Each structure stands twice: as structure tokens, then as C-alpha cells.
Amino acid sequence: MEKNSSPIATTGHDRLISHGTSSQAGHDDLAQTIRLRLRAAGDLPGASVDQQIALLDELSTFELGRFLLENRGLNAWWTHQLVTYLPGTAAASSKGSLEHQIFEKLPAVLATRERFGIFREQLQVLLKPRMTLASVPCGLMGELLLLDYASHPDATLVGIDLDQQALNAALALAKERGLAERLSLRCEDAWAPSLRGAADVLTSNGLNIYEPDDARVTALYRSFFDMLKPGGQLVTSFLTPPPALSAQSPWNMQEIDPQALALQHLLFVRVIEAKWSAFRTHDQTAKQLEDAGFADIRFIDDRARMFPTVIARKPL
Structure with a gap:
């Protein structure tokens, strides 16, 4: 995979949907x-x-x-x-x-903390020699940067996020973990990334829970599909609806x-009137991933079944 010439590559981008307020009031x-x-x-x-x-x-x-x-x-x-x-x-x-x-x-x-632990466990199992692992949106990229790479010194890491502050913090954590040299960061929209067919494993958490439009979430999964190599694995998650809603x-x-x-x-x-209110069932998520082209879809629930992990494969 071609490396960026600088630690963080930037492009024009659209909007943050997870945080930020339009109000300028104190x-x-x-x-x-x-x-x-x-x-x-x-x-x-x-x-x-x-x-x-x-x-x-x-x-x-x-x-x-x-x-x-x-x-x-x-x-x-x-x-x-x-x-x-x-x-x-x-x-x-x-x-x-x-x-x-x-x-x-x-x-x-x-549930979120348990989900993070499940991500790390599953990603550690998926880690193989000479892999490229990507995170979109990457945030601080803890699910990848906190893995054990002692047996995989040739792994390459890619982080994509619209939030420049997140990218800066991910780079700082990578330096702390001694992984900065293998990390490439890009300030890009998850729906329109420059990465194509390059990742062996792609991890994504938190973006779909802020997006109520089902068609846009399916399009997001198609974007993930396009970023993966044939046979590549997606590790993602979603919020399930509470009993009062479904x-x-x-x-x-x-x-x-x-x-x-x-x-x-x-x-x-x-x-607070929190923005993370896009709930989906296991069946809805499986259908969206299938529509995006994924196969071999499997779920790993947290104890409360509030924030499941889902792993899906891009066919060869």
C-alpha cells in the first residue's frame, strides 16, 4: 500500500455528525x-x-x-x-x-466499554503477518493501537477521520505506543475515502449510531467494502433499540x-438530547451488510445486547 508523505494527509471534507454544536452561546x-x-x-x-x-x-x-x-x-x-x-x-x-x-x-x-474489549479480542485474533489494518472513523484508534504487535512488526495501520483533533490524538497515542512509523492518517469523509482495496481488516465504531438514514448507513458499509481487499474482514458495531421503541x-x-x-x-x-439515537436490530444490520456485498456475517453480543459487535467478510 502506498504510504502518505506526511503523518496526516488532508482533503476537503463534509461534516462531523457525532459532536459539535451549532450554538455559539456560552x-x-x-x-x-x-x-x-x-x-x-x-x-x-x-x-x-x-x-x-x-x-x-x-x-x-x-x-x-x-x-x-x-x-x-x-x-x-x-x-x-x-x-x-x-x-x-x-x-x-x-x-x-x-x-x-x-x-x-x-x-x-x-456496553460500550464491553464492546471495546470484544473489538480488541477479535482484532488480536485476526492479526496476521504483513497485514494492513484500517480504522474508520479512527478516533484515538485505541482498538488497533492497544493491540500486541510483538509478533507482527510488519503490520501497517491506517486511520481515517473527519476530525483533525482526533487524528492528532491518534498520532500522539501511536507515538506513545511506539507505532507511529507504521501509521498513516487521513482527514477524509468515511463515505468518500481515498483508500481502495488495500485493507485486510477494517474496524469501525460509533459512526452509524449518529446516522438515522438507513440508505446512508448501507452506503457507508459499501464504502467499507470498497476499502477492503478480497477476503478482508470488517469489524463494526451498532446500537440496538430499547424495548420501549421496538x-x-x-x-x-x-x-x-x-x-x-x-x-x-x-x-x-x-x-442532553443526545445525537446517538439511530438504533438497528441484528436483522436490519445483517441486511444492510448483505446489500453492501458482505458475507459470512456473525454477531458477538455484549451481556446486555445493547451494543453488539458484528464481523463480516468481503468475498474473494
């Missing part, structure tokens, strides 16, 4: 706008307006909470912090605080803390 003005919205919406069963506003006020007291309020999504850095977090080590948060509960209790966060929800409620789930709903749906 945090206090934004919090006041949310406060007025919550008062207008009224009480919820089990959560008065005053209780909802108390959550808003506590979110404003710590860095992750402020980021979520201002962006309604996660960037590469915060995603990496959540998935690599070790329980019991949250800095500046006491047990029982909202920050502590987000890091250690919310079902979606736990009779086909696969959620395993025995593995989900109901109080933490109620808090999660209040935070992400009511207060």
Missing part, C-alpha cells in the same frame, strides 16, 4: 436554554422538573458533563476515556456522584440495572 446561556426547555416539558413519571434541573446543574460541574451538554455527543478523546476507564479510578468524582455513575453505572457506557428489541434486561437505565434515559434523552 455554557451558562446554554444551560438556561435547557432549563427553560425542561420546565416547559414538565414532570416525568418518577422525575419532577426540579429533579431534572438538578441533573442539569450537576452535569455542569464536571468536564464530561459540560461536554455532553454543549455537544450532545462524544468526541474521540471522551470516547477513549470511557472505553479505557478502569472501574474505581474516576478522578475527582466521589462514589455516588453523577460523574461516578456515568463512568461506572450507566448501561450504555458499560418489539424486536434484543435487550437482556436481567443484565441491566433498572435504576441506572432510568437515570440514563433522563440524562441522554431528556436533558
Whole structure:
């Protein structure tokens, strides 16, 4: 595969859909706008307006909470912090605080962290000599940069992301891991990458959960298909719908803390209005991948069946 002449190659690009706010208001003005919205919406069963506003006020007291309020999504850095977090080590948060509960209790966060571990396990198994492994969107690229390459010093890594800050952070992590020399980074749209037929393994997490248009997600999978060599493997993931939204929800409620789930709903749906709301079932995802050309599709569920991993192969 041809290497870029610089660590990060840039092209014109479209838009970030995972984070970023169109509002130029300061945090206090934004919090006041949310406060007025919550008062207008009224009480919820089990959560008065005053209780909802108390959550808003506590979110404003710590860095992750402020980021979520201002962006309604996660960037590469915060995603990496959540998935690599070790329980019991949250800095500046006491047990029982909202920050502590987000890091250690919310079902979606736990499922995301478990999904990250599944990715790393599966990618380590797939790793073979002289492979090219790509990540789109790469974020900090932890699922690849944290693998063990001791037996594979000839592996080549490619990261593609629209967020230049994510690419900069991925390069910093690669340097920390001693992998910068084998890393190529590109600032490109996942739907229109320059990489073609070059990757043995392609990993992707988090983009499809922000895209509600099923046709665009299928087109995204076609883009991944085109980036892979014949016989190449895609490792990706998706969010499944909660029972309240779909009779086909696969959620395993025995593995989900109901109080933490109620808090999660209040935070992400009511207060933050998070952008990651594109849910799909296993059958929908399999159909989209098949329509994109993939075969040998298999799923690996997290315990709660909220954030499954899916592995698919490009036929020879």
C-alpha cells in the first residue's frame, strides 16, 4: 500500500455528525436554554422538573458533563476515556456522584466499554503477518493501537477521520505506543475515502449510531467494502433499540440495572438530547451488510445486547 508523505494527509471534507454544536452561546446561556426547555416539558413519571434541573446543574460541574451538554455527543478523546476507564479510578468524582455513575453505572457506557474489549479480542485474533489494518472513523484508534504487535512488526495501520483533533490524538497515542512509523492518517469523509482495496481488516465504531438514514448507513458499509481487499474482514458495531421503541428489541434486561437505565434515559434523552439515537436490530444490520456485498456475517453480543459487535467478510 502506498504510504502518505506526511503523518496526516488532508482533503476537503463534509461534516462531523457525532459532536459539535451549532450554538455559539456560552455554557451558562446554554444551560438556561435547557432549563427553560425542561420546565416547559414538565414532570416525568418518577422525575419532577426540579429533579431534572438538578441533573442539569450537576452535569455542569464536571468536564464530561459540560461536554455532553454543549455537544450532545462524544468526541474521540471522551470516547477513549470511557472505553479505557478502569472501574474505581474516576478522578475527582466521589462514589455516588453523577460523574461516578456515568463512568461506572450507566448501561450504555458499560456496553460500550464491553464492546471495546470484544473489538480488541477479535482484532488480536485476526492479526496476521504483513497485514494492513484500517480504522474508520479512527478516533484515538485505541482498538488497533492497544493491540500486541510483538509478533507482527510488519503490520501497517491506517486511520481515517473527519476530525483533525482526533487524528492528532491518534498520532500522539501511536507515538506513545511506539507505532507511529507504521501509521498513516487521513482527514477524509468515511463515505468518500481515498483508500481502495488495500485493507485486510477494517474496524469501525460509533459512526452509524449518529446516522438515522438507513440508505446512508448501507452506503457507508459499501464504502467499507470498497476499502477492503478480497477476503478482508470488517469489524463494526451498532446500537440496538430499547424495548420501549421496538418489539424486536434484543435487550437482556436481567443484565441491566433498572435504576441506572432510568437515570440514563433522563440524562441522554431528556436533558442532553443526545445525537446517538439511530438504533438497528441484528436483522436490519445483517441486511444492510448483505446489500453492501458482505458475507459470512456473525454477531458477538455484549451481556446486555445493547451494543453488539458484528464481523463480516468481503468475498474473494
